Amino acid sequence: MVFKQVSSPHGHARQKTGEIMQLVVLATLPGFLVLTYQFGWGLLINLLIATLSAISAEALVLKLRNRPIDFYLRDYSAVVTAVLLALALPPLAPWWLVVVATVFSIVIAKQLYGGLGSNPFNPAMVGYVVALISFPIEMTTWVTPISLLAADISHPGLLESLAIVFTDNSPVDGVTGATPLDLFKHNDGLLVEQIYQNNTLFSRASFAGVGWEWANVAFLIGGLALLKARVFTWHGPMAMLGTLALMSMLFWDGGSSNSPGSPIMHLFSGASMLGAFFIVTDPVSSTVSNRGRLIYGALIGLLVYVIRAWGSYPDAVAFAVLLGNFAAPFIDNYTVPRTYGHDKSRRATAKEKSE
Template sequence: MALIRTSSPHLHKASSTADVMRLLILATLPGLAAMTFFFGWGTLINVIWACLLAVGFEAAIVKLRKRPLGFYLKDYSAIVTALLLGLALPPFAPWWVTMVGVFVAIVIAKHLYGGLGQNPFNPAMVAYALLLVSFPVQMTSWTEPFVLNGSEGSWNVLSFGQTLGLIFGSIDPALMDAYTGATPLDAMRHRSGLTTEEVWRSVPVLSEGIGAWQAVSAAYLMGGVFLIYRKVFTIHTPVAVLGSLAVISTLFHIIDPSSFAGPFFHLTTGATMLGAFFIATDPVTSATSNRGKIYFGIGIGVLVYVIRGWGGYPDAIAFAVLLMNLSAPFIDQYTQPRTYGHAKAKRGMKGGS
């Protein structure tokens, strides 16, 4: 029987890569809507701008590689990469930050390794990590939810035009200072000697505005459950990510509740749900066997907590995913399932092989 040698993602039913990518795009819409509602037009603008750039960079690099343009553009992989990066960026991220990030994701992290299926690292997370290290001010200026910025129940303080002007530089950036503040993870990480209880009571973003981040997390959770229902991926990786993060945060919270936040805080703030369901499950850069996916997800959950608790960055999804991407081939080597017709699985590195 002839075998078709292709790179992942490997599909086992009558679905194309484009079909899977369209489902991923559809599943992110609740999260995008929630972020737009609570944090203004910036996220929607960033996503649209990133997608336009991704299509342009994808077309240019495919043309440069002398590959069929239509074949690569129709799989929507560039759109998904840009969408995930746009969702991760702060709503007021300048246009050039998005442009640099999309260029790195599409040209360097994806096509430099041969294109879809050949990249060892998640392109969106490569771009996000590079932007966070290179432009810390722009990448940490997060918009406060409208419940904290004096909107008195209005849907948005800044109009679409004002937000567009801030992002593309036609409005004085000083205006942005009135609408930005710390995220819950920032507030908990830089507590200035306060206990966890004191931070919860004294910091408005935790005492009054935490519901906005929890609502966004719930929206991404809904999208992730939809993808599991449609069998885009299995439950192993997201459950392992969320389960390991919940277990380790619970242990430290029990040991010292005045210094460590509880599991619900870690699960419902930051990019936890987005990372668990939309980033860690990337079939190209994650582990492939069911057992391997569990180890892969546990590694991400533990690394997220370690970096959040003792690292220099409040949120850690990008760094945790990239470190586990590096470990995925090793995990695959030692978690190979038993081949049909063989008594046991062939795992690990055999001498002379």
């Protein structure tokens, strides 16, 4: 009798790469719902445009690269990139902005490097940064959270939102406004306390900033669920959030007019939680060992704070992550874990000694 010959191990655990990616997409759901509630239909439209353009761009490049299309689309990595972008881009942004960012992510930042697994930078963040640098006005126009809208205006309905997105109509005055991080960035000599009193974004907030606080809480919940499902380890997110909190504590400055904001405000504003649990944890572009992830996360947390506090952009997760991506191979070199039976960990470039 003749049998098939294969290398051990025989059989695999059930979890597949596509399923992990689906899980990540699913975990963004709470955050997505909160954001949609707070900022209206724009987000859903972003999501649809981003997903469609991501999948078509991916399919197109795979075809050009002569790769099996459905085999690679089934890994859902394009969808993850699209979802992350859609969550990061401002709602009611013009459609071409979303398309440009997504196509750039998929084609330039991912496929041209060799596709999934070979990209040194997080594709979604590359797309975001490209859009931010190229179209600063569109990228910094954020919708006002629903609970802060004046009594006589409301978020545009679905059809109206579609019209705004696809025909470049501007939304009605008052529908867009500043974000909490914007307020701190453009602070002219007010004490933190005064900012909090003067602005409804803070005065009506539960703890950090209307709209943003609950969106961040929702991403935190989604992230913890992924942590529980062992999609990633705690090292990266915890290091990033910890460093961010530590930095904002160190430079809190007693709430003076120079203070860049409180730890709570930083942790629950902007893309902090989305970044910590969905971007920093991107395995492809991050470091490989747990020790490395601690350093990598801390570096990103530090950079986020530095750019938020002293740079010229209100939020900085995308920049910080890309800088972290740059440093990842370097960190990897020094953080190879100690192997069983060895006294010390070695460097990744260590030469074999003739013992």
